[in-house]
Amino acid sequence: MVSETEPKGPKTAASRRNFLKTGLMAGAAVATGTGVAKAAGDPLITEIQDWNRYLGEGVDAAPYGSPSEFEAHVVRRNVPWLTADPVSSINFTPLHELDGIITPNGLCFERHHGGTAVINPAEHRLMINGLVDTPLVFTMEDLKRFPRENRVYFLECAANGGMEWRGAQLNGCQFTHGMIHCVVYTGVPLRYLLEEAGVKTNGKWLLAEGADASAMTRSIPMEKALDDCLVAFKMNGEALRAEQGYPLRLCVPGWEGNMWVKWLRRLEVGDEPWHQREETSKYTDLLASGKARRHTWVMDVKSVITSPSPQAPVTHGKGPLVISGLAWSGDGTIKRVDVSIDGGRNWQQARIDGPSLPKALHRFYLDINWDGSDLLLQSRAIDDQGFVQPTKNELRSARGENSIYHNNGIQTWHVNTDGVVENVEVS
Amino acid sequence: PSKGAFGLGRVAMPAEVAAWDIDIRPDGMGLPAGKGTVADGEPIYTEACAVCHGDFGEGAGRWPVLAGGQDSLTRERPEKTIGSYWPYLSTVFDYVRRAMPFGDARSLSDDDVYALTAYLLYLNDVVDDEEFELSNENFASVRLPNETNFFDDNRMDEPHYAKGVEPCMSDCKPGPVEITARAQVLDVTPEGEGDENT
Numbered sequence: 001m002v003s004e005t006e007p008k009g010p011k012t013a014a015s016r017r018n019f020l021k022t023g024l025m026a027g028a029a030v031a032t033g034t035g036v037a038k039a040a041g042d043p044l045i046t047e048i049q050d051w052n053r054y055l056g057e058g059v060d061a062a063p064y065g066s067p068s069e070f071e072a073h074v075v076r077r078n079v080p081w082l083t084a085d086p087v088s089s090i091n092f093t094p095l096h097e098l099d100g101i102i103t104p105n106g107l108c109f110e111r112h113h114g115g116t117a118v119i120n121p122a123e124h125r126l127m128i129n130g131l132v133d134t135p136l137v138f139t140m141e142d143l144k145r146f147p148r149e150n151r152v153y154f155l156e157c158a159a160n161g162g163m164e165w166r167g168a169q170l171n172g173c174q175f176t177h178g179m180i181h182c183v184v185y186t187g188v189p190l191r192y193l194l195e196e197a198g199v200k201t202n203g204k205w206l207l208a209e210g211a212d213a214s215a216m217t218r219s220i221p222m223e224k225a226l227d228d229c230l231v232a233f234k235m236n237g238e239a240l241r242a243e244q245g246y247p248l249r250l251c252v253p254g255w256e257g258n259m260w261v262k263w264l265r266r267l268e269v270g271d272e273p274w275h276q277r278e279e280t281s282k283y284t285d286l287l288a289s290g291k292a293r294r295h296t297w298v299m300d301v302k303s304v305i306t307s308p309s310p311q312a313p314v315t316h317g318k319g320p321l322v323i324s325g326l327a328w329s330g331d332g333t334i335k336r337v338d339v340s341i342d343g344g345r346n347w348q349q350a351r352i353d354g355p356s357l358p359k360a361l362h363r364f365y366l367d368i369n370w371d372g373s374d375l376l377l378q379s380r381a382i383d384d385q386g387f388v389q390p391t392k393n394e395l396r397s398a399r400g401e402n403s404i405y406h407n408n409g410i411q412t413w414h415v416n417t418d419g420v421v422e423n424v425e426v427s
Numbered sequence: 428p429s430k431g432a433f434g435l436g437r438v439a440m441p442a443e444v445a446a447w448d449i450d451i452r453p454d455g456m457g458l459p460a461g462k463g464t465v466a467d468g469e470p471i472y473t474e475a476c477a478v479c480h481g482d483f484g485e486g487a488g489r490w491p492v493l494a495g496g497q498d499s500l501t502r503e504r505p506e507k508t509i510g511s512y513w514p515y516l517s518t519v520f521d522y523v524r525r526a527m528p529f530g531d532a533r534s535l536s537d538d539d540v541y542a543l544t545a546y547l548l549y550l551n552d553v554v555d556d557e558e559f560e561l562s563n564e565n566f567a568s569v570r571l572p573n574e575t576n577f578f579d580d581n582r583m584d585e586p587h588y589a590k591g592v593e594p595c596m597s598d599c600k601p602g603p604v605e606i607t608a609r610a611q612v613l614d615v616t617p618e619g620e621g622d623e624n625t
Contacts, residue, residue, distance in 0.1 A: 077617060078617075079615075079616075079617055080617070081615065083489070084479075084488060084489035084490045084491075085490075085529075087529075087530075088529070113526070114526065114529075114532070127439050127443065127444070127447055128436075128439075129439055129444045129447075129448055130448075134438055135438065135439035135444055136436040136437065136438065136439055137436060137437055137438075137439045137443065138435065138436040142435045142436050143435075145433070145435055146433060146435065167608040168608045168609055168610040168613075169610055169613055169615060170610060170615065170616050171610040171611060171616040172616060175616060175617075192431075192432075192433070195431055195432065196431030196432070196433060196435060196436060197431070197436075198431070207450060209447070209450070213526065213530070213532050214525075214526045214532075215525045215526055215532065217450060217521075217525070265447070266447050266448070268448060268450065270452075272452060272454075274450055274451075274452050274521075275452065275453050275514065275515050275517065275518055276450070276518060276521060276522070277518050277521070277522040277526075280513055280514050280515060280518050280577075281507065281509075281512065281513050281518065281522075284577060286500060286505060286507070286512075288501065289501065290500035290501040290505075290576065291576045291577070291578065292500075292512075292576060292577050292578075293577075293578060293579070293580050293581065293582070294577045294578070294579060294580070295579050295580050296580045296582065297580065298580075300582070310610070310616075338594070338596070342604060343600070343604030344599055344600060344604060345597075345598065345599050345600045345603075345604055346596070346597045346598065346599065347594070347595070347596045347597070347599070348596075376604055376606075380594065382594070385590065386590035386591040386592075387588060387590060388587070388592065388594050390587035391587075394585075394586070394587045395587075398585040398586070398587070399585075401503075402505055406582075414606060414609075422609060422610060422611050423609070423610035423611075424606045424607075424608060424609050424610070425606070425607045425608035426604045426605060426606055426607060427600075427604055427605040427606075427607050
């Protein structure tokens with residue numbers, strides 16, 4: 001490949017950079033052929049490489065670092081035909097390239113209804129009004145004087161997998177399952193703020209409102225607000241990203257992502273729900289009967305194999321194969337994940353590795369010895385409440401095909417003998 | 428100022444609450460004083476809304492359809508509009524005033540929003556008189572056709588939610604499993620990693 005024909009010797013910075021770029025292709029080719037060593041040896045070993053000879057960048061080159069340029073393909077992607085406009089739209093976390101349970105901030109999927117609001121935290125205000133003893137206004141400085149909590153939570157869009165209700169449609173877990181992220185949130189328990197204002201005894205509901213151009217609003221029952229909701233200003237240790245609600249967002253653990261109001265500016269206490277657009281026209285689940293469920297808040301037990309998957313084919317041939325995936329439940333922790341390689345006829349228990357935290361992503365693995373035959377891969381999560389992830393057909397028989405939201409059905413990947421993987425449905 | 432444990436924050440001024448608290452409930456709580464007729468709403472709609480939502484609420488391109496679709500909710504492709512799906516008129520007023528026109532939110536006067544709401548009722552055949560006037564006085568008496576077809580989450584009644592049932596581990600399906608649908612056939616996924624989704 002290019003690296004073998006390129007003349008050796010001193011290089012300018014520009015040509016070295018060029019080499020690094022072409023090296024990405026060469027590296028991929030080498031990686032797939034690690035078993036085949038030439039008699040003279042692997043030139044990547046027998047020849048002195050540039051990075052072994054020339055100096056690298058100094059510590060002042062990147063005050064805020066970025067991923068290696070060889071990871072440039074690990075990015076959020078969108079599907080333009082899904083929405084009328086990229087401003088009220090969605091993009092997808094590249095789950096197929098990630099591991100562990102924490103999503104890097106720059107890769108957390110985005111869902112806006114009026115684009116990304118850009119707000120100077122010095123100009124941000126949070127108001128609490130309605131059925132309270134004292135309506136209050138907080139600055140960001142005020143909010144940072146309350147006691148804090150750190151919690152790891154997944155945030156899953158209610159519509160994650162929504163395009164798959166009618167059948168296999170998008171070819172990759174980034175697109176079928178990537179409206180999710182999981183980070184460490186730092187913030188103030190919502191109940192501290194509500195107690196500061198003093199909720200009246202008839203205050204049973206909370207309306208959360210954003211400061212962006214969609215002025216997003218959702219009604220939340222007071223029990224949830226006083227239970228585990230957070231008003232967060234940090235994610236994975238640093239300030240929220242602008243597209244994730246900087247400087248302030250609501251965390252509603254285990255519940256559909258739409259309720260995690262970004263750019264949070266107001267909390268109103270009331271005695272009834274408000275039935276706002278995002279809880280009537282949207283985020284209601286139409287059933288085959290023509291009637292619709294509302295207030296479907298919890299995100300049910302779910303899982304997906306992230307590798308192999310359509311964007312992460314098997315390129316190494318037969319032998320040891322790591323099946324890696326994610327499982328989560330809005331009801332608690334994941335107790336068990338089963339994996340099938342024959343389309344759900346037979347199952348074996350996978351290994352959960354890493355932290356097992358309530359309402360957070362869990363990482364599972366099943367290490368197999370692939371014989372090179374066709375596989376129909378599935379994963380099935382079970383949470384600590386005893387709920388078992390259903391099949392898509394079980395969901396369809398209960399709900400029809402027009403619910404849009406809350407598709408937690410079991411995903412099937414077909415791995416063919418070449419290692420190519422496809423999103424399929426099975427009998 | 429507060430009675431809370433921390434004494435943080437300050438009392439919200441009435442003018443501040445009035446500026447931000449513009450939400451409306453189905454019972455009419457939160458409605459501002461004002462009024463507007465179907466005939467008043469038509470030119471506002473044509474000027475500010477029709478470019479995206481179509482002259483008759485039919486939706487331009489992939490922009491939302493606002494009218495029609497009655498009796499489509501049990502069909503294979505339901506059309507969920509204000510007239511066919513939305514339960515409450517309060518949501519129309521609230522959302523239009525809060526977030527529309529897309530890209531120029533909060534630009535309409537309260538009377539404009541009453542008039543537009545009246546016009547949307549007309550486009551959806553909920554009212555048929557162009558002189559119909561919607562106001563804070565009669566607002567809560569207007570009902571949308573699909574109001575009664577929503578119910579609170581009852582997913583737990585579905586059979587697959589049965590707790591503690593040990594799922595099948597072996598020989599769970601009678602014969603070899605067959606592929607019944609393939610995403611590749613549809614071919615609607617954006618192309619490989621390198622492209623910019625053009």
